[in-house]
Amino acid sequence: MSDITKKTAAELGEAIAAGDLTSEQVTSAFLARIEAVEPKIHAFLHIDADGALATARAVDARIAAGGKFGPLAGVPIAVKDIVVTKGLPTTAASKMLEGWIPPYDATIVERIKAAGLPILGKTNLDEFAMGSSTEYSAFGTTHNPWDLNRIPGGSGGGSAAAVAARMAPLAIGTDTGGSIRQPGAVTGTIGAKPTYGGNSRYGLIAFSSSLDTPGPVTRTMLDAALLHEVIGGHDPLDSTSIPQPVPPVVEAARTGLTGDLSGVRLGIVKEFASGEGAEPGVIAAYQAGVDALVKLGAEVEEVSCPHFTYALPAYYLISPSECSSNLARYDSVRYGLRVGDNGERSLEEVMAATREAGFGPEVKRRIILGTYALSAGYVDQFYGQAQKVRTLITRDFDAAFAKVDALVSPTTPFTAFEFGARTADPYQMYLADLYTIPSNLSGGPAISVPSGLSDGLPAGLQIMAPTMRDDIAYRVGAALESTQEPRLSDQIPDVA
């Protein structure tokens, strides 16, 4: 592994700006690393070496000519394959979109390009971002660098594994119920879900529109904050985008790294503290993280969020409902796959045959579940009730944040499990998102930071903050990171 790929994105950006490295050297180093490691990890669905190198050379030329760029100029990035990229295949890991090349860029991709970050390629995920293990990708699963027989988390397993295996210093994920944070926790990386509406969803292939949020996957808190500032902010093309400036996350991360948390009040969610159903090692790693935060001066008190334990069932009604509606567009007529169009079948038959052939098992399961939850006779009992639970969870957050600045919990109940361990029982798989879902339902920001190892596998500590106060989560996360020497993300086994 070259020294270049060991550096953080912030270090690489500084070296490029100072002329100590060129973006072409950096991009080439990561492409070489991808070539060496990708066969074992399979983090990518598409690699764009030529495009990345062309961007790198263009950035180098502009820097040499005295052009001004942000702090990540020239630092390469990987993008989850559910975010559309002009001219680059985008599949959402589904046969339904195999071979599709979007004619436009998502807003966050436009911002990445404007900031001068070469795009290395598109990363693997659970089909249409539905899953917690990347086992539901139509194009093969991704392997966890800590143990190649284990899952890298999901749905953003490709993005997390690419960063963990140092194939990319930065990656973009999307988080609907934990799909940035849970893969972050099980691969020993940082996964940050920004405030819903703080980052544009324009150009994200929709899964559950009221929950989907794009955000950074990185190896350090400062890198996450730098990327957050590149992609964040109001977008007139997204009607749910919040017309406010990006919270000062980079400044907050730098403050956090000084290791001083005096005056910061942290709430431990009582309902999650017992760790019921969680692995003891995960709870121990989380407890060690809390102890470290207390040593830095944080005040900790227990707060009750009595409805958080209802978040999981509410989510598994709301997200399939929105998914069944969003995925109706894959109807064989407008775009995507078409199967059985032999002139003898009716339109409905072609539609049904296409959707059968194009969707994998988890997607089908959720479409049927969503159709059920929205059907006459059940809509009040399921979808309507779930939306009331959403109100109760938001009230729990409001009450907690009246007392404390941020809430902490484990990120996941268990570390990376072995392939196939949970695919037979979908509800066992859904439990992976137990702790991450409340902040999706309320819309507030949440970040997973590595907090220790359990039986040699990484576990994460989650920090949840009030809406548009992402900076608080960054400060606390960076403080926790500052206590780790070496950082957990520097201890990831070299799979080469």
Place this chain on the structure above:
Amino acid sequence: MTAISRDEVAHLAHLARLDVTEDELDRFAQQLDVILQSVQRINEVAAEDIPPTSHAVPLTNVYRDDEPRPSLSRADALAGAPDTDQDRFRVPRILGEEE
């Protein structure tokens, strides 16, 4: 209560325009039953007087001035089409001769 039957799953799949195999019907019926039993719990807490939240951001109509702006070129818009005819999408026939 809700035990979801194989026939119900078949009906829902039909409503969602989704062919499912016999094997999938068996599997989904059993799995959806487990999921539905588990999510039933939401009925324990959500009382009559709780207003529903459909979205984390209060949604309002967003307007902009009605000014022409550049859009995708015709070539870009048609680039992903499986088939085109005279600068238009070519789609399969969906109506019979007599319709």
